[in-house]
Amino acid sequence: MAKSSEESPSRRTFMLIVIGLISTVIGVALTVPILGDVLNPLFKKRDIVWTKLGKVSDLEKLKPLAPKFTPVYFRVKEGWSVNTLPRQVVLVKDVSGNFNFFSNQCTHLGCPLHWDSSRQEFLCPCHGGMFNVLGKVTGGPPPRPLYRWVHKIENGTVFVQNKYVYNPNERGI
Ligand code: FES
Incomplete structure (x- = not known):
């Protein structure tokens, strides 16, 4: 027991x-x-979305090698909310009539560029980065040419994606 x-x-x-x-x-x-x-x-990485940029017929009226800064707005889901992200597309028509859809972000640390028409260059206010009208680095610390937005043309309208061509991370911007 x-x-x-x-x-x-x-x-x-x-x-x-x-x-x-x-x-x-x-x-x-x-x-x-x-x-x-x-x-x-x-x-989760930011959603990849398309937004309308404009009509091809309007883009064709642009003067060659005269950059046009165009605001675009991407509606993306981030976390639990949907936000509108304002961005800039810098449209440049080259002498052959081809379009370039550049980002206005400096490729050094991302400061917004402006176009200096007297110098015919994009200038970065942060550390003196410089790019020519076709996005090539002409001076300062930027390590690469201007980023280009992913874009497509459908029914005579241009759309851009919140992603850069060759973006190694393929994530939304
Ligand atoms: S951010 Fe443009 S040169 Fe540094």
Whole structure:
């Protein structure tokens, strides 16, 4: 009898540990997918979306090698909200009539560029970066030419995507 009463608490303890472990496993199995669903939007990359830039017929009226800064707005889902992101497309028609859809962001650290018509260059106010009208670096620290927006033409209308051509991360901008 004495032996049985000594074993009893240890068997009870063992059963409690087993029940505790099973409860923990079930709890984790139920919580992880729910937490994943709730937190997933925080870690998702920005949506890739298209927005209308303008009619091809209007673009064709542009003067060659005269940059035109055009605002565009991308409606993207970020986390749990939908935001409108204002961006700039710098349209440059070359002498052959081809269009370039540059970003106005300096390729050094992303400051907004402006066009200096007297120098015929894009200038960066931050560290003196310079680009020619076709986006090539002509001075300062920028490591690469101007970024170009991904674009497409459908039914005579130009659309741009919130992504750069050759963007290594292929993420929304
Ligand atoms: S951000 Fe333009 S030169 Fe540095």
